[in-house]
Structures are given as structure tokens and as C-alpha cells.
Amino acid sequence: MVQLKRSFWAADKKCADLADRPDSPDPEVQAAMSAELAAARAERLRITTDLYAHPWWATQSNRYQADRKVAAAAKTLDSA
Numbered sequence: 001m002v003q004l005k006r007s008f009w010a011a012d013k014k015c016a017d018l019a020d021r022p023d024s025p026d027p028e029v030q031a032a033m034s035a036e037l038a039a040a041r042a043e044r045l046r047i048t049t050d051l052y053a054h055p056w057w058a059t060q061s062n063r064y065q066a067d068r069k070v071a072a073a074a075k076t077l078d079s080a
Contacts, residue, residue: 004051005074011044 018037024030060066 001051001054001056001070002074004047004054005070008044008047008051009074011040011047015040015044 015037018033018040021033024033057063057066
């Protein structure tokens with residue numbers, strides 16, 4: 001769960017970075033940039049689905065609190 005959360009954050013950052021790029025006046029370059037962003041968004045969605053469809057969530061009585069604990073653990077590992 002922790003690794004999935006960290007993977008989601010990385011994918012989300014990649015999407016934000018790609019979306020923040022300036023547009024290109026070259027249509028071919030712009031099309032390639034759009035395709036790269038679409039692929040990154042698809043990967044982020046796949047990770048989100050893997051994370052929140054995991055059977056572990058069914059064992060949690062409060063998903064919000066469980067998600068906060070997973071996030072805290074992921075942040076702890078990031079700073080370790």
C-alpha cells in the first residue's frame with residue numbers, strides 16, 4: 001500500500017510537470033507532448049485503481065483514516 005501511494009505521488013507529479021510545459025508551435029511536437037501527457041495520466045489512473053481497489057481497504061472501518069496512515073507511512077519512508 002505504501003509503495004502504491006508513493007507511486008501515485010510520483011505519477012501525479014509527472015502529470016503536473018508535463019501539463020506545465022509550454023505549448024509548442026510545431027503541431028507534431030504538440031501532438032507528441034499531448035500523447036505523452038495522456039500516457040502519464042493513464043498510468044496515474046492505473047496506479048489509482050490498483051491502490052484503491054486493493055482488498056486491504058475492505059478490512060478498514062474508516063478508509064479516510066486508513067488513507068492518512070498509508071500517506072504518513074509513505075512520507076516517513078521518503079524522508080528516511
